Amino acid sequence: MNKSIVLRVSNLVKEYQSGSRRLRVLDDISFDIEQGTTGAIVGPSGSGKTTLLALCAGLDQATSGQVEVNGISVAGLSEDERSVLRNEQIGFVFQNFQLMPTLTALENVMVPLELRGERKVRDKAASMLEKVGLGDRLSHYPVQLSGGEQQRVALARAFINDPQILFADEPTGNLDEDTGEKVTELLFDLNADSGTTLLLVTHDLDLAARTGRIIRLKGGRIVSDELTGVADERLV
Amino acid sequence: MNKTSFFDPWLWKMAWRDSRSNRGRLLLFVSSIIVGIAALVAINSFGRNLEETIRTESRSIVGADLVLSSRSPFPEEVEARIAEWPAEEAREVSFASMAYFPRVDNTRLITVRALEGNYPFYGTLETTPAEAADNFRKDGSALVDYSVILQYELEIGDTVKLGNQGFAIAGYLQKVPGQAEAASMVAPRIYIPMDQLENTGLIRFGSRVNHRKLFKFEDSGEMAGLLEGMEALNRKHRIRSRTAEQQGAGVGSAAGNMYGFLNLVAFIALLLGSIGVASAIHVYIKMKLPSLAVLRCVGARIRQTFYIYLIQTLVIGAIGSVVGVILGVAIQVLLPDLFAALLPVQVDFSISWRSAIEGLIVGLGICMLFALLPLLTVRKVSPLSAIRTNIESQTDGRDPLRLLLYAIIAIAATAFAISQTARVDVGLSFIAGVAIAFAALSALALLLMWAVKRFFPSGWRYEWRQSLANLYRPNNQTLVLMLSIGLGTFLISTLYFTQDTLLSQVATLDRDKQPNLMMFDIQADQVEGVEELVRSFDLPVIQNVPIVTTRLAAIKGRTVEELDADSTSKIRGWALKREYRVTYRDTLFSTEEVVEGEWIGRMPADSDTLYVSLETGIVRDLDVKLGDQLTFDVQGVQMPAIVKSIRKVDWQRVQPNFFAVFPRGVIDDAPQFNVLVTRVADQAQSSQLQQAMVKAFPNVSSVDLDLILKTVEKIIDQISFVIRFMALFSILTGLIVLSAAVITTRYQRIRESVLLRTLGAVKQQVNRIMILEYFYLGALAGLTGMLLSLLSSWALAYFMFDLTFVPSIQPLAIILALVVTMTVGLGMLNSRKIADRPPLEILRNEV
Structure with a gap:
């Protein structure tokens, strides 16, 4: 099956100044992610996983190299253009949920659509929350929800704008095992339903093994890039 | 890409949503400017009322269209010229003298005002009973200043003896057109009809007497021409002329100076409040950084996030300004009474809409300008901080917008100061003074923080060390509290010390050995007799x-x-x-x-x-x-x-x-x-001598210097009460800024407290750390303010009053203790229950 490339990373380098030292945290990273696939970036702490995710999502700028999302080069975009790119093409799920504490569950889900200028979005957001099993929690504020429920709201928010690619940074890292399992199920189900490309960053090798491809990082370099075969089955 | 409009309804909706659970806090942030706005509106509105009163009632300020005054009787040629004027004329002769009150057997230095004609032509002599103002002229009785009535418990019908003549008291004098109550404190007024003056026998050759002629013109347009024709004569005979208009302008300019000064005090409160706003918004934005980063992550543009918080500030600033204006109008109701003794006119209450609108604009403007400083940070928030908590937003000090904002603030503050004082040099000097005070306080605060860090007392007990370290920890409020509390302390103590220096100078000049009773207007033929009388009391003729x-x-x-x-x-x-x-x-x-x-x-x-x-x-x-x-x-x-x-x-x-x-x-x-x-030994001896003197030599006036001193103290007290009242606004602002600062850092404190309790600290230890921190802040800010005030009081005493400044330790200690107590009290009031509740509950509820 021929699939188009949704994320292309070429010769990506990221360096930081740490005191008098120049620290290279990503060194010549290149890979492509095809439309509709799932993948995981794994590696020990400090291997550069989150930095790589941030660069792919246009949250940060590379020292050199290229990131293309759906054919659009991130490097050439202004701050605001990158915001629009994230809004239209990218979804996020964070380890610590990152819901806005002053907004209800429904309002949190509505925000990405409203930012696009869409105004009648209440029903769509409500049905998305229904989908993640929170149809009765629309008016609840984040503090009134459990960790698992907050992550479900975050999933609803991530999928509401039909992103081309969804980045998830340790999505179960702050949840207990049972809740984590349920959230994982939900994440993969939603991903399968919407045909979105999923790229996970995780320490959890079991979670990574549920994706179609595992990219291992160590010391800022890719040490292996393997297909697991699992995800493909799931997607087909 | 869509253009971001400030008026996009979604932005306003988002600002509303985002402000949930923070609205009380936001209101508190702006409450620090409420007091300043209130003071500004109250003073400005009162000032405008005063101006209006003076403009419309200038004739009743003087009670006439024109007043001619002279130290000697008007010469024939002047009288002849005046007689031709198409005007109604009244005459007043006034001089200091002794009054004797037989029923209470007491005497007092007073001003006799002998009146002829229907003065005042405009306004009235306010008396109790009201008809007394007319009756005293017909039946040869007297009107006596109410202060004297109170002092000697006199009653209507009692006799007052002036020289050789006794007068029945027809009524109490409450208000005379154009005379402030304070003006009659040293020598209260007694009005008698002119035809009785000669009978008193008080005016003798060489007596110091003021002669006034007061006119009401049928056509006041003619007055200017007639007055011009009199110029040469006036110069020749040293006659002073003053029209109602000139007198009104004089009163207006004196009152203008006063309320200009008070306005500047309000301005200081406003500046302090602005710093409070800037600091509170800074903390608020810091608190909002995670939400901001998430918004950026899900696609919000920089301008959209900036507008969301700008709208919140704008709305809250508007609410704060409206509340300030309302409070200002309420305070204005108090001002006419507060100023009553110092003003020659009765100012009635009416709202000056111009002042109210100005207050709104100034409040909103100041709120926006000072809130923009921290708001600019919003532009620099990186979406990366949503996944990396250690990412700091870039706050580049060389941000051109920030520099531009500083420049606008400086220009706006200077322009405002100049507009309030209506003089470029005074406005500039004021701004320079404020800048120096702010810079000195900031420098001292920074120096203290540095010194605490540099010479940290590692050997101290844990609670003392932890609370001391809090003074320079990140997000500390040391600078803003040092500024607000320090400036408040500085103003109040400078005022106190200066007043104290002035009063102690008058009061403690070797008073045990100094003369304290002075008799004047002794005629050549009375000199020996007066000396003999004094010596008969065994008193020295110094x-x-x-x-x-x-x-x-x-x-x-x-x-x-x-x-x-x-x-x-x-x-x-x-x-x-x-x-x-x-x-x-x-x-x-x-x-x-x-x-x-x-x-x-x-x-x-x-x-x-x-x-x-x-x-x-x-x-x-x-x-x-x-x-x-x-x-x-x-x-x-x-x-x-x-x-x-x-x-x-x-x-x-x-x-x-x-x-x-x-x-x-x-x-x-x-x-x-x-x-x-x-020099008399005591009040009783003073009274006895004065009574004997009045009986033997009715024209000789006695001045009891102790009484004068008390009067001076009373006048200074009245003026300083007004100034203190205004300085109170600074203190109040300081307290609100303090409360706001404590509340804005509440979350941080809770986290620290929870952490400490998790690590095994008991409740008392957590409380002790907080108390000590407020103690340090109060003590350091109070000391800094006091240090500066000692310096400025010394400078005022040395350069302006040419006096030696010796600060008294006791009030110093009292002021400092008060400042520290208030800081600790307010700090703990706002931090209560932090250490009481279980860590988990607090963490869940406060997020």
Whole structure:
């Protein structure tokens, strides 16, 4: 099956100044992610996983190299253009949920659509929350929800704008095992339903093994890039 | 890409949503400007009412269209000219004298005002009963100042004896057009009809008497022309003319100065509040950074996130300003009473919409300008901080927008200060002063933080160390609290110390040995009798000096008129035109020392040149030196005299001192009166002597210096009460800023407290750390403010009042203790329950 490339990373380098030292945290990273696939970036702490995710999502700028999302080069975009790119093409799920504490569950889900200028979005957001099993929690504020429920709201928010690619940074890292399992199920189900490309960053090798491809990082370099075969089955 | 509009309804909706659970906090942030706005609106609105009152009622301020005044009776040619004027005329003769109240057997220095005609033509003499204002003229009775009535518990119908004549008291005098209550404190007024004046026998040759003629013109348009025609005559006879308009302008300008000054005090409160706003918004935005980063992650543009918080600030600023304006109007209701004793007009309450709108604009403007400083950070928030908590937003100090904002703030503050004072130099000086005070306080605060860090007392107990370290930890409020509490303390203590210095100077001048009773208007034929009477009470005659009233006619051959007209002349106007009360004697007093020239005690018989000895200050003001010639006009006789010696005089001694002293044999025969000073042991002896004096010599007035001192204290008290009232706004703002600062850092404190409790700290330890931190803040801010106030009080005493500044320790300690107590009290009030609740519950509820 021929699939188009949704994320292309070429010769990506990221360096930081740490005191008098120049620290290279990503060194010549290149890979492509095809439309509709799932993948995981794994590696020990400090291997550069989150930095790589941030660069792919246009949250940060590379020292050199290229990131293309759906054919659009991130490097050439202004701050605001990158915001629009994230809004239209990218979804996020964070380890610590990152819901806005002053907004209800429904309002949190509505925000990405409203930012696009869409105004009648209440029903769509409500049905998305229904989908993640929170149809009765629309008016609840984040503090009134459990960790698992907050992550479900975050999933609803991530999928509401039909992103081309969804980045998830340790999505179960702050949840207990049972809740984590349920959230994982939900994440993969939603991903399968919407045909979105999923790229996970995780320490959890079991979670990574549920994706179609595992990219291992160590010391800022890719040490292996393997297909697991699992995800493909799931997607087909 | 869509353009982001500030008016996009979604942005406003988002701002509303985002402010949930923070609205109370946001309101608290702006509450620090509420007090400043309130003060500004109250003062401005009151000032405008005052201006309006003066403009519309200038005639009733004087009670007439025109007043002519003179120190001597109006000459025939003036009377003849005035008689032709198409105007109604009234006459008033006033002078200081002693009043004796037989029923209570007591005496008091008062001002007799003998009145003829229907004065006041505009406004009324307010009396109790009201008809007394007319009756006293018909039945030859008297109106007595209410302060005297209160002092001696007098009643209507009681007798007051003025000289040889007794008057029944027809009523109490409450208010006289154009006279502030404070003006009559030293010598309260007693009005009598003019036809009774002669019977008192109080006016004798050489008495100091003011003569006034008051006019009501049928057509006030004619007045200017008639007055112009009188100019030469007025100059010739030293008659002062003042129209209602001029008097109104004078009162207006004096009142304008006063409320201009008070406005600046309000402005300081506003500035303090602005710093509070900036600091609170800074903390608020810091708290909002995670939400901001998430918004950016899900696609919000920079401008959208900026507008969301700008809208919140704008709305809250508007609410704060409206509340400030309402509060200001409420405070304005109090002001007419507060100022009543100091103003010659009754100012009624009415809302000045212009002031209210100005208050709104200023409040909103200041809120926005100062909130924008921290809001600019929003532009720099990186979406990366949503996944990396250690990412700091970039706060580049060289941000051109930030620099532009600083410049706008500086320009706006200067423009505002200039507009409030209506003078460029005063406005600029004020801004410079504020900048210096702010800079000094900030520098001291930074120095303290540095010093605490540098010389950290590692050996102290844990709670003491932890609370001390909190002063320089990240997100500390040390600087803003040092500024607000420090500035408040600085203002209040400077005011206190300056007042204390002035009063103690008057009060503690060797008062046990100084003369304390002064008798004046003693006629030549009474001198011996008065001396005998004083000695019969076993009291010393410390001084008995003759006084001759003169004026300057010429200096070094140039007439006073010429010199006055010469704009290049270095001579001070007041020194040129004032009345000089001079004396003659052959010896120097102990308070005098000849610093230049030769003291001549008696004119040599063969000399045809007259000599005079001048005081050092007047030598400077008249721009003369040894050997120069001054011509004195001694009641019509021109007397040229050569400056033969220059004396240094210790003016602080309570006794008659003189600018000019003649040798014996020059003016000995001129019209004169004597002044005698003595020292009485106590109030009872003072009363007895004064009563005996009034009975024996009714025209001799006695001045009880202790009474004068008390009156001066009362006047200073009244003025300083007004200033303190305004300084209260600064203190109040300081307290609100303190509360806001404590509340904004509450979350951080909770986290620290939870962490400490998790690590095993008990509740008391957590509380102790907080108490100690507020103690340090209060003590350091109070000390800093006080240190600055000692410096400024010293500078004021040294440069402005030429006095020695000796600060008293006790009030210093009291002010400091108060500041510390308030800081700790308020801090703990806002931090209560932090240490009480279980860590988990707090963490879940406060997020």
